[in-house]
Amino acid sequence: MSLSKYLNPVIKVVIFAGLGYVLYKQVFTNTSVENALQTLMDNLIGRQPLFILVLILTFINWSIETAKWRSLVNRLDQIGFWNAFKGILFGIAFSLFTPNRLGEYGGRVLVLKHHRIAAIVSTLVGSYSQIVVNMILGGLAFTLYSAFFLKLSAYLVVGISIFFLIGCAFALISFFNIDMVSLLFKRYSIFKKIAPYVDVVKEYTRQDLKRLLLYSTLRYGTYCLQFYLLLKVFKAGIAWIDAVVLIPTVFFVQAVLPSMAILDVSLRGEVAMQIIGDRAVGGLINVVAASVVLWFVNLIVPACIGGLSALTFRFFPKEGKD
Secondary structure, eight states: OOHHHHHHHHHHHHHHHHHHHHHIIIIITOHHHHHHHHHHHHHOTTOHHHHHHHHHHHHHHHHHHHHHHHHHHTTTSOOOHHHHHHHHHHHHHHHTTSGGGTHHHHHHHTTOSSOHHHHHHHHHHHHHHHHHHHHHHHHHHHHHHHHHTSOOOHHHHHHHHHHHHHHHHHHHHHHHTTTHHHHHHHHSGGGTTTHHHHGGGGGOOHHHHHHHHHHHHHHHHHHHHHHHHHHHHTTOOOOHHHHHHHHHHHHHHHHHOTTOOTTOHHHHHHHHHHHHGGGOSSOHHHHHHHHHHHHIIIIIHHHHHHHHHGGGOOSSOTTOOO
């Protein structure tokens, strides 16, 4: 009997067991989620179109990520959009019950038939492009937030601005010279076995990398818009001109805090409350609720769909290759 006959059901059991545990710990027994969903029900009357738009943007958000990922892995294994989209959902499901969302990379590549290990490297390139955009746009927003909302001294603002510019330069230079990673892996014998898989980074041209940044920027704008619409659903009363600075600042702080785990939904809400709370006229609880619901619709809902779709998927077909 082939190993795939056993691996396919095992993976499905792992997905459902892990996803069930996460849902139990982070949703069904989490008072932050319960309160946020109840607050959503209390504020939804008359604002259903806005919330429906948020859900549509969730689909758009992950569709953009699908297009980005597909543009990377098609160099290794031709895959259709919907199969790639399925891989994205699998990855989300895996990511929820693995440290630092590492399972997202392994979950995605299971929809590929060939070169799965190299595809993980390609996936990391796509993730780095998202980090670069998040750091640049979020860092810019944080700099403006420091100057106009925190009203720090001119010296501190200048210092933050210089640090931001250095960070931007480093992010962009490293991203557009990402092929250097292949040389580094070949230089050290400890990486000798995986160096051939890392060679895929040399396949991406400067035009490819620019396209990745465009995809990542579109995604960034999509979930910023989602958060703004949710703040309107929850009647937070945030002016759009303030939201342009405050929302990216929230995402930036959430990204750079070492303690910010993707599943620590309460901490995510606390960050949003601290940054946006002073400008919210609808109450702090509504800001927290908007942050929690954003997490719920962008991660929990797609993860549940990904987990269910795993029932019909064969992760290791007989012709599959690594």
